[in-house]
Amino acid sequence: MSDTLRKTPLHALHVELGAKMVPFAGYDMPVQYPLGVLKEHQHTRASAGLFDVSHMGQVIVRATGGYDAAARATEVLVPVDLLGLAQGRQRYGFFTNDQGGILDDLMLANRGDHLFVVVNAACKDADIAHMRAGLEGCEVEEITDRALLALQGPAAEGVLQALVPGVAEMKFMDVAIVDSRFGELWISRSGYTGEDGYEISVHADQAQGLARALLAHDAVEPIGLGARDSLRLEAGLCLYGHDIDSGTTPVEAGLTWAIQKVRRAGGARAGGFPGAGIILDQISNGAPRKRVGLRPDGRAPMREGTALFTDAEGGTPIGAVTSGAFGPTLGAPMSMGYVPAALSAPGTPLYGEVRGKRMPVTVAELPFVPANFKR
């Protein structure tokens, strides 16, 4: 089993640090370090956490007409305003299918003469095939010789600035290519925790050196996938394959904000992406169901798959939980799930069936823990 799993350039470091390794999206990845999930989560919110996200896909899209040509071609696959994206900036987006469902969610950056894309590990092979088939006149290059690290938390800026002067000036969702003693770094000020922080692409040969230099700071602890999941859930961020998938539309998922006006009905480049008819209709007329936050009344977490009901007894499920865990910063359990639009207002009382018992749960605002971005 383990020899069929792929390893990131930081694999040996994880083992050395005492990580518990688990298979994730085809990679042998650290789920937690000796600190444990709860303390890793709290450390990230209080100070800074270092995550290995090298399993994610890094892709460069080039066209002979430069960034604008690559952006125009990519707008055929994503409902995002890429032509209007300024150089040195990135945007969140998604590939959609003809039913308006989400094939993957991703980050898209304008890097001057090309488009840089970061996609989910589990989807990357399909995404790259999808881009090669759908991006007319573009060269799609998968970057396989670079690691991707995330440094997240309020101390991230100070720690990285000391190693890579200048990064403190970056704003949320800025991207930059920076020379450093770890070679050329591709840095974005973003992440998946709701905290300020950076994602840093580094050549595989330099990845361990950079990780060790970051971990040398007292402020920084290595953080596993376990805490990554509770951090993103507190921040109300979707996990592909759970909260969003090919059967959920961006409107149902509450991601309409990522579809800029220029791509919506009446916009200069309205539609023109897969499933546009369905998605634009839902933006105008509403979606039948919505992704919502859910706060169980007790302490018992309602995990993925928990059926939701309107009543304490009887009836059929009106929806289900798609992610659920205990929120260490929230100090309480939290879930996300889909419910009919009529039952999606914060404060709506519902029931979740846990171990055969209907437990009260209340529809809640997302995020559960406010974001701490440096806008």
Next chain:
Amino acid sequence: MKFTEDHEWLLSDGDVVVVGITEHASEQLGDVVFVELPEVGTQVAKGDEVVVIESVKAASDIMAPIDGEITEINDSLTDDPGKVNEDPMGAAWFFKIKPTDDGQIDGYMDEDAYKDFID
């Protein structure tokens, strides 16, 4: 002290048996965030699910190791589930049970046998 293959410990204390989970079990579970205990007075049979533990990873059931009546529960775990990780062999006992059959506990492993079992 006796040990089950489900990583529970049992300690005879007068006419009751105190039940908790082992250090090994608490390490495997990870940080415990929720504990649901049975009601005092419940009659249970060996193998009944009596306690639910949720950790940051998953939910697990704790079975009654013997037949008997639940005489006391450790309420403090409900408000402070983290105790299960801090002191699983002591302060974080789950419940006390009055055995129907005093001999039932004898069938379980002693400490040496349990250590061999988890190695």
